[in-house]
Amino acid sequence: MRITIRLFGRLHDLAGATELVRELAGAATVATAWTVLAEEFPAIAPYARSVSAAVNADFAKMTTPLADGDEVAFLPPVSGG
Amino acid sequence: MRITIRLFGRLHDLAGATELVRELAGAATVATAWTVLAEEFPAIAPYARSVSAAVNADFAKMTTPLADGDEVAFLPPVSGG
């Protein structure tokens, strides 16, 4: 399946991109997308424990399954206000 | 001594006056002024326990001594806001 990955805050600085399109094989979840991304950009790996995620602009968990065409967003700890 | 008494809120409705000048004999305190007033206007007597007082526009106690020319104010429970 083909998914769009969006990166925010320091994550897009570390990966050098705000939006990426990647192919995932088989039954992928948000965690799959994160693993693929962290292998490609090891600098983001330390965020594994603090990152949260959204799928199609709704809050999601690492276990949320993905479908072809989904938009997955990875969110570093937020700092609004 | 001659003192000016000011009444606020429901107290001036009950006494029918906002400002009164009265003569007090001897070593008078705020309590003396209140007693004189409550005798003249029995309707205000129930406020004996909830009334507070000011002398010359500063917070005072019932035991505060008065001097000639003082302005004593009697304040029913307040209700600003």
Added chain:
Amino acid sequence: MAELIRLVSGDEPGEPPAGHGAIVTFIGTVRGENQGRKVVRLEYEAYEPLALRAFGVIADEVRNRWPSARVAFHHRTGSLALGEASVMVVAASPHRAEAFSACRYVIERVKQIAPVWKREFFEGGDVWIEGAAADASDEASSEEAYRRACE
């Protein structure tokens, strides 16, 4: 209101701007209903020189309790229509906790000790509202206001 905000969030001349990142305001307006009565308007009476003194007491208390906070507040008098603001409080502080607490503390203290009286005109009559016996030196009521301010 904008004037009160300017008062508390403005910086001293020559200082770097915007040290006070949190501004909390409270506005009290005249409600159309009170204890089942249909309110038509309110009339506020104040003992003005004593009110200013009470406001000074409150400002001093805030300075002692939250040294980093600045507050400004105003109470109107006279006849107020429904929806009109009767009281405004603005508190500014570097961080939000103090600004919320100082703002809440001020309105609690104004209600406890400011020599202001509210006469409610409702459909069918009028009544003087009476709340707290004003005692600016009563520690217990100051502590109660502090407790409500949650700090």
Added chain:
Amino acid sequence: MAELIRLVSGDEPGEPPAGHGAIVTFIGTVRGENQGRKVVRLEYEAYEPLALRAFGVIADEVRNRWPSARVAFHHRTGSLALGEASVMVVAASPHRAEAFSACRYVIERVKQIAPVWKREFFEGGDVWIEGAAADASDEASSEEAYRRACE
């Protein structure tokens, strides 16, 4: 700000006016100092559609916790100079306790879950500020916000 106040304090058409006698606002402004650094400006980035969803979650939580309160809030994005407001919250309620609590709760929740990131440009560099891991479904952080709102 005036627009947000109008949103929460306005009454339904045909209703008697001014049921909401207490209005509490919070304004967060850009401070000139943070952790010893001299701040020059801030840049806020948001994931906008998710931010709107997060704001909806917060508004629903407020409705459940304080049924009598109404809230409106706004967060700016982009580059902000010192002293500029980044976030505004307005809460209105018939009585002040709920208005203070709802206002404080909203800003706590915005900081916990809104997908907004602050990049601080200070004298000598810049840094992404990172606070809470955004988890809108985490009961513990919602309870923590509620505790800070003191109700």
